Amino acid sequence: MFALEIKNLTKTYANGVRALKGVDLQVSEGEFFALLGPNGAGKTTTINILSSLVNKTSGQINIFEHDLDTDVIAAKSSMGLVPQEFNFNQFEKVIDIVVNQAGFYGIPRKIAFSRAEYYLQQLGLWEKRNQVSRTLSGGMKRRLMIARALVHEPRMLILDEPTANVDIELRRATWDFLKKINKEGTTIILTTHNLEEAEILCHGMAIIDKGVILENNLIKNLITQLEYEAYILDLTLPKTSIPKIDGLEMDLIDATTLEIAFPKDRTLNEVFDQLMQHGIQVHSMRNKTNRLEELFLKKIQFGVQDSGVSNAS
Amino acid sequence: MRLRENWISFYTLFRREMVRIIRIWQQTLLPPVITMSLYFVIFGDLIGPRIGTMGGFDYIQYIMPGLVMMAIINNAYLNVTSSVFGNKFQRNFEELLVAPMSYANIILGYVCAGIARGLLVGVAVIFVSLFFTKISVNDWIATIVIALLSSALFSIAGMINGLLAKKFDDISIVPVFILTPLTYLGGVFYSVDMLSPFWRSLTHLNPIFYIINAFRYALLGYSDVDLVPSLFIIFVATIVLFWVCHWLLKKGIGVKS
Numbered sequence: 001m002f003a004l005e006i007k008n009l010t011k012t013y014a015n016g017v018r019a020l021k022g023v024d025l026q027v028s029e030g031e032f033f034a035l036l037g038p039n040g041a042g043k044t045t046t047i048n049i050l051s052s053l054v055n056k057t058s059g060q061i062n063i064f065e066h067d068l069d070t071d072v073i074a075a076k077s078s079m080g081l082v083p084q085e086f087n088f089n090q091f092e093k094v095i096d097i098v099v100n101q102a103g104f105y106g107i108p109r110k111i112a113f114s115r116a117e118y119y120l121q122q123l124g125l126w127e128k129r130n131q132v133s134r135t136l137s138g139g140m141k142r143r144l145m146i147a148r149a150l151v152h153e154p155r156m157l158i159l160d161e162p163t164a165n166v167d168i169e170l171r172r173a174t175w176d177f178l179k180k181i182n183k184e185g186t187t188i189i190l191t192t193h194n195l196e197e198a199e200i201l202c203h204g205m206a207i208i209d210k211g212v213i214l215e216n217n218l219i220k221n222l223i224t225q226l227e228y229e230a231y232i233l234d235l236t237l238p239k240t241s242i243p244k245i246d247g248l249e250m251d252l253i254d255a256t257t258l259e260i261a262f263p264k265d266r267t268l269n270e271v272f273d274q275l276m277q278h279g280i281q282v283h284s285m286r287n288k289t290n291r292l293e294e295l296f297l298k299k300i301q302f303g304v305q306d307s308g309v310s311n312a313s
Numbered sequence: 314m315r316l317r318e319n320w321i322s323f324y325t326l327f328r329r330e331m332v333r334i335i336r337i338w339q340q341t342l343l344p345p346v347i348t349m350s351l352y353f354v355i356f357g358d359l360i361g362p363r364i365g366t367m368g369g370f371d372y373i374q375y376i377m378p379g380l381v382m383m384a385i386i387n388n389a390y391l392n393v394t395s396s397v398f399g400n401k402f403q404r405n406f407e408e409l410l411v412a413p414m415s416y417a418n419i420i421l422g423y424v425c426a427g428i429a430r431g432l433l434v435g436v437a438v439i440f441v442s443l444f445f446t447k448i449s450v451n452d453w454i455a456t457i458v459i460a461l462l463s464s465a466l467f468s469i470a471g472m473i474n475g476l477l478a479k480k481f482d483d484i485s486i487v488p489v490f491i492l493t494p495l496t497y498l499g500g501v502f503y504s505v506d507m508l509s510p511f512w513r514s515l516t517h518l519n520p521i522f523y524i525i526n527a528f529r530y531a532l533l534g535y536s537d538v539d540l541v542p543s544l545f546i547i548f549v550a551t552i553v554l555f556w557v558c559h560w561l562l563k564k565g566i567g568v569k570s
Contacts (some may be wrong), residue, residue, distance in 0.1 A: 013570060014570075048570070051407075051410075051411045052410050052411060052569075053407055053410055053411070053569060053570075054565075054570045055564075055565050055569050072413065073413040076411070076412065076413040077413050081411050083407070085404065086404070087403070087404035087405055087408070088403075088405050088408070089400070089403055089405045090403055092329075096329075096332075100325050100408075101412070103321055103322060103324070103325025103326075104326070104408060104409060104412035104414055105318075105322070105412050105413060106318025106321045106322050106413070107321065108321060109321075148408075152412075
């Protein structure tokens with residue numbers, strides 16, 4: 001079953017901007033899915049339409065086979081949203097925000113309290129439950145929104161850039177929590193600029209740009225599309241220039257730092273042999289970029305024409 | 314959503330709004346009571362005896378129903394308009410849109426809290442008025458029905474204002490430039506019989522004139538207009554504004570892109 005099925009979704013804003021130009025997307029139940037795209041690509045518009053914060057222009061959305069237009073209660077009940085920006089009452093207490101949200105979903109207050117306790121404890125906010133929300137740190141506010149989105153126990157959680165402006169420790173803690181609830185059966189869709197985050201957490205991924213899905217595939221399948229590997233090498237001895245070597249693209253960044261790129265079908269052993277033959281000794285090495293980032297940039301750069309991959313997730 | 318879940322979601326919103334009203338009682342409940350006390354002191358106790366009677370009643374008795382109704386409708390209106398706009402401004406109005414709450418339920422949650430604040434203030438003003446004059450209620454049922462309907466009408470109007478407002482100035486324009494003038498010119502302080510035919514006819518176009526007179530009839534048994542047409546006008550206006558408010562939410566005007 002698809003947790004989310006979007007068919008030909010379009011959105012034209014009142015000022016004439018066409019934010020979505022026919023988005024088709026499927027996310028399977030239980031998936032940990034990333035929706036990637038540059039700023040203004042249409043990620044937040046898509047999510048806001050899913051969560052009824054923006055009116056679509058046309059198209060159809062099914063959430064666990066419930067049509068968002070005709071079976072709205074079942075569709076909305078199946079979904080929790082963690083928006084990009086803080087959208088809770090800054091003057092309310094943490095516990096009230098979570099318990100009230102449960103009430104808006106029709107959950108009795110007693111059950112709402114026990115669920116709020118569970119999720120606030122899980123997210124390290126239970127000690128802060130009686131604190132007014134505006135006094136929380138940025139990271140705590142973000143976790144509060146996650147607790148609020150989960151209190152009605154949705155089958156699908158949508159997070160719009162959940163770790164933006166969050167420190168490393170908290171980001172890791174959030175990842176661990178999301179992995180845990182995904183393992184327990186919650187479908188998770190997140191938008192992110194952080195491609196490392198997508199690669200670590202997600203199985204499936206879609207790239208959206210200029211209101212169109214350019215790519216929708218399993219991340220492991222996408223990685224295989226990369227034609228080149230790129231590394232940064234720290235050299236043992238300084239160099240002032242570098243020789244030309246067949247099959248290797250090289251760029252000397254400084255005297256002891258060399259950037260190389262070579263086709264994926266070549267092995268590292270072959271490459272090191274060639275470097276040794278030209279008197280280049282390598283002390284250490286690291287990936288130039290996140291692998292997904294390279295693919296992402298390529299897709300965005302060449303757009304729809306070069307996407308060339310079927311929707312296969 | 315089933316009936317029970319509808320009730321829970323309504324009650325949650327209503328409760329949240331009531332907690333807000335009580336939490337900031339110094340802003341929501343106290344000021345109108347102080348303002349109305351000043352009206353009673355100045356217009357009732359100090360100037361009133363020099364004016365004499367109006368419609369066969371002491372002046373303070375004559376203006377009391379209008380002052381109570383003014384407090385009810387102002388507070389019902391202001392409560393909803395400021396709460397809805399505040400929720401929009403902080404973006405936590407989205408909590409309601411994301412949840413499977415019906416638009417009618419969202420309106421009812423805010424409006425019932427507006428009614429509650431209007432009635433709380435109204436009752437407080439009546440208690441204050443007891444220090445200045447005696448009250449004998451002519452028709453209890455009419456008093457309750459008119460107070461409820463009027464506060465509902467202005468709560469819904471306040472919600473429409475809150476939904477359409479784009480900045481803080483927009484939520485004060487209607488109360489300052491429309492609501493207050495219409496209330497003052499709606500016969501709180503005088504009988505329409507005192508006016509020239511032109512101004513008398515013009516006053517009959519003021520909806521608040523009917524509300525104040527209906528409430529005066531309910532309390533004193535005296536009115537410039539008949540009770541039934543006044544009740545009819547208030548009732549129809551309430552239904553129409555509820556429909557407009559529901560339509561605005563359904564279309565997402567003021568709350569969605």
